[in-house]
Amino acid sequence: MTSLLSIRNVTAGYGYGPDIVHDFSLSLNESEVKCIIGPNGAGKSTLLKAVAGILKPRSGDIFFEGKNLSGKEAYQIMRLGICFLPQERAIFPNLTVAENLRMCAYSIKDKALAASRIKAAIGMFPVLGQRLKQIAGTMSGGQQQQLVYARAFTIKPKIILIDEPSLGLAPSLVEQTFSHIKQIASSGIAVLLVEQNAIKGLQTSGYGVVMDLGKLVFEKPANEVLQDQSLRDLYLGKALKK
Ligand SMILES: Nc1ncnc2c1ncn2[C@@H]1O[C@H](COP(=O)(O)OP(=O)(O)O)[C@@H](O)[C@H]1O
Ligand SMILES: [Mg+2]
Known part of the structure; x- marks a missing residue:
């Protein structure tokens, strides 16, 4: 195998x-x-x-x-x-949570698929769904960590x-x-x-x-x-x- x-x-x-x-x-x-x-x-x-x-x-x-x-x-x-999360797992602190998720999904050409991936990522990390319009850098450390993994999940x-x-x-x-x-x-x-x-x-x-x-x-x-x-x-x- x-x-x-x-x-x-x-x-x-x-x-x-x-x-x-x-x-x-x-x-x-x-x-x-x-x-x-x-x-x-x-x-x-x-x-x-x-x-x-x-x-x-x-x-x-x-x-x-x-x-x-x-x-x-x-x-x-x-x-x-293959998704790489480097040691300095940066999110875009000045963008909103929704924009951060969309940035990652840009690599997916099919827009409907990208939207469904974002939805699934939010399903996995529900707190992000309540904060889509919040500037990512103003969230707590724990919430920012969730965004890191949600972003990775978005590209499936x-x-x-x-x-x-x-x-x-x-x-x-x-x-x-x-x-x-x-x-x-x-x-x-x-x-x-x-x-x-x-x-x-x-x-x-x-x-x-x-x-x-x-x-x-x-x-x-x-x-x-x-x-x-x-x-x-x-x-x-x-x-x-x-
Ligand atoms: N960008 C770089 N340019 C030159 N040397 C580097 C660079 N990054 C790491 N090194 C060297 O590579 C070696 C191994 O580093 P690294 O792979 O980061 O080890 P680890 O992740 O196991 O701590 C170190 O001696 C480090 O100095
Ligand atoms: Mg290292």
């Missing part, structure tokens, strides 16, 4: 600099959630950027639904169904790549954000997550992937990683010693 996403022996880096991601392979099936954990600077964000087409791999290939993504631009990759991707969703959030919003991610995953969208908060990330995922120095260290079912004390001590360090 071909995977939905197949990253094969990808090496990537910036400009004339050194390789940051080394010969990295990983696959993701439909509706699967995998969480990549690893120390700062391991190359996790770089890997997601390579999948999203923001950074061209130096070697290796990335296949999506059996199609090779090499040479495709980021916007083409998004249209194929097959995969969402999410970089550090909990970074910089208040503890109450961290819980809320992971429940949004679960909600998105249970709608059938596959998720490739990068997360510093290893416990929360693994609890949200089917598989845990450890990355260090640009390489894959291991991949295992997330509950195995959470339950195995030696794995915790060896690979997850302080993050899991609570």
